[in-house]
Amino acid sequence: MSKHLTKREDDYSKWYNELVVKADLAENSAVRGCMVIKPYGFAIWEKMQAELDRMFKETGHENAYFPLFVPKSLFEAEEKNAEGFAKECAVVTHYRLQNDPDKPGKLRVDPEAKLEEELVVRPTSEAIIWNTYKGWIQSYRDLPLLINQWANVVRWEMRTRLFLRTAEFLWQEGHTAHATKAEAISEAKQMQEVYATFAEQFMAMPVIKGSKSDSERFAGAEDTLTIEALMQDGKALQAGTSHFLGQNFAKAFDVKFTSKEGKQEHVWATSWGVSTRLIGGLIMTHSDDNGLVLPPKLAPIQVVIVPIYKGEEQLEAISEKVNVFVKELRAKGISVKFDNRDTFRPGAKFAEYELKGVPVRIAIGKRDLENGTVEVARRDTLEKQTINQVDVSDFVSNLLEEIQENLFTKAVDFRTANTTSVDTFDEFKEAIKNKGGFVSAHWDGTEETEDKIKEITKATIRCIPNDAKEENGVCVFSGKPSSKRVLFAKAY
Amino acid sequence: MSKHLTKREDDYSKWYNELVVKADLAENSAVRGCMVIKPYGFAIWEKMQAELDRMFKETGHENAYFPLFVPKSLFEAEEKNAEGFAKECAVVTHYRLQNDPDKPGKLRVDPEAKLEEELVVRPTSEAIIWNTYKGWIQSYRDLPLLINQWANVVRWEMRTRLFLRTAEFLWQEGHTAHATKAEAISEAKQMQEVYATFAEQFMAMPVIKGSKSDSERFAGAEDTLTIEALMQDGKALQAGTSHFLGQNFAKAFDVKFTSKEGKQEHVWATSWGVSTRLIGGLIMTHSDDNGLVLPPKLAPIQVVIVPIYKGEEQLEAISEKVNVFVKELRAKGISVKFDNRDTFRPGAKFAEYELKGVPVRIAIGKRDLENGTVEVARRDTLEKQTINQVDVSDFVSNLLEEIQENLFTKAVDFRTANTTSVDTFDEFKEAIKNKGGFVSAHWDGTEETEDKIKEITKATIRCIPNDAKEENGVCVFSGKPSSKRVLFAKAY
Structure with a gap:
């Protein structure tokens, strides 16, 4: 496979697909529409998860885990939600395979192992969760219930694209229950705000906060709040949604609570989610014709150090210096990789880290040793600069902040111009x-x-x-x- | 629901089931055999995950994510593995529901949306992963491949019990590929060692390391290494397994690499996993007739502070003191909860945290304020002690270590005696x-x-x-x- 990417202006869509695969982020699998998230891509997701999870917990939410399957009778309970997802859901009908009598060595579904009730693989979990909440909520003292789940969901999309639209994807889904309408609305707004903060401060991706029109609203919601980002090709990406669900699910699943005044009332609800789609947005906001460009706050490797040497002796002298930088940078919480593989030449390594969007690259060779310098290259502008070795940790630390800001500013400018x-x-x-x-x-x-x-x-x-x-x-x-x-x- | 638990000696199994539900760890769901992991139970799993994930990364593994579904043709490729899991797997046969013409408001499977090839919900991921590895491995330079995945899996067990055996469970599965047999065997052993270290040092659960006999071996493995723990009722629990898979999957999926010598060879493999079953083991190793007993290193709340007061003024004076303790303890990395809810009495709070296994409880009342003391109770021995307020943070910090050690020693003694x-x-x-x-x-x-x-x-x-x-x-x-x-x- 050629290392060169299609240029964005030639074919943006092809550029995107090639980049995702060549930068080792993800690839298509043997299952139609389902992706394999490769270690480098998954490391970005882990960084996203860590920040979001922290933000959810800081706003009082706890994690839990609900079943993958939704029995059909629960799935159909909230009519609009069911209607919205019925057309594209994976359905489990059997619980056993057996040897196929007609084809030795092959298996087939055991016709006697048919489920009495079909199970839908969750496309979203309102139904199974609200059926559970019925048992958890009796009194106003049980409210608010502020729960989040990290999970995989399946929507049988016919046209899929890595990260942006896949049959299975990873996401988080918050599901909260409240005593009053006002409180639920304010929760939905709060989570829209959390998503916007995450997008702008960590992904360096500016977003417009707004609400959806009736036709674009989540199936079963009264109001869908959204954050919308603008990609480099002029198309928008819905990056996260937060729904005010009214009492729709409470009524469908008969979830009532006794208010302080002793009255039985239906509970008010929200749900909100972001998914691995965010990785698609990250890519399309910052990357260029040379490959991925990652904002430092979400880069699995923030700094890579490449030695330029001939022979074991030079490598040793360089390594001694590099180990000092590594220690200093790590002490500042910066993630550093020292790539001393002898199976690749420096040029190949430069190309690899450029393709993979590592924000800062440091190169150090024989002449640098003599001069007490290193060469620092930043991925966002591709600018290079020679600095003194004693300045490395402060310089790099500032540079990472500068890159993070620059990416955001550039994206805001692009959006303004467009x-x-x-x-x-x-x-x-x-x-x-x-x-x-x-x-x-x-x-x-x-x-x-x-x-x-x-x-x-x-x-x-x-x-x-x-x-x-x-x-x-x-x-x-x-x-x-x-x-x-x-x-x-x-x-x- | 009564707060009192069945006694272990009366009915161990009933005690376990009641404890899991009453301590808010998990409950059965509307889906046969699938559980809901409640926030408190999930917080324990998150602590386990964090430690295990760190240990995996320290031993060179990276996380990735592979599809939930395994196409039947891949599922059946490794014959023994297929045979082992075919009898208890959930099978997706359709990708759409439609309105049921006979039952208004109800849905049914759309007969026209039948999949050409059935999809098995992964009971384990060797098949889908080795089919992927085929594309990732060409040369010895691509080896070893050291990958882990955190995921949900489904095995259609007929008799299920919360945490111990559920149709869907959460786990991690490591899947590694190596150039030599010796290296793969050594990887399998290393991961058995990692599991044993985790079990003993974090769960305070002693384990015997060994290998399985032929009949208990993982379907498709050459050798299954295991860690086995002993529960309080004298039954053993298989707590984690690490498999040397030989070249079975490499052959089934035709995964070859070019060796340094230029020869084409099949790759050697391991896989290894632990699951939410560990939470069952944790419960049954330490807990008592009063409820859960958690080792401090995995307790979501390590210390709870309960104020004993009459009126707002006393609470304020107590809170002022408590805030100092909270700050000191958190500075030591200890998780503390100050339970100042006015909707429950101290006695009810004591009972709740005993049931939930919080390792250390601090109570502070009017007399303590006067005397400059607090009362410290440890969950493992139920002993109480009055100490000076100035000593709180050092005392508690040492006590947590002591409890961790004591739980392990007690469990070792129990195993020796049994x-x-x-x-x-x-x-x-x-x-x-x-x-x-x-x-x-x-x-x-x-x-x-x-x-x-x-x-x-x-x-x-x-x-x-x-x-x-x-x-x-x-x-x-x-x-x-x-x-x-x-x-x-x-x-x-």
């Missing part, structure tokens, strides 16, 4: 067609208009931004009055 | 029947004898201990010559 405010449908079509990006436009609030705009332009309403100002205008499509601009884009 | 060496089959039967425990006996090495002994006594060979001495003797059952004693027990 957000267009339009007032007519011609402008709208032009904007979507020419450069894509976010298009801010007045909309009459109807699903009909939304559908027609989608049909004509492929753009959908990504969200009604939280900070949308009241502004009198007319819908770009129907000309009917509108009081707010919403954000349109083509989307992943 | 291990019997026998030379005749009468003695054997007597030992198994009267007190259970481990029975060390000579065995002729045949499966036939093993089966007969099992039929008569229900005891199985738990392992051939690693440290079994060469010793001439005769099989307790057949009288045939034997050179080693093996360990029998009834087992979970």
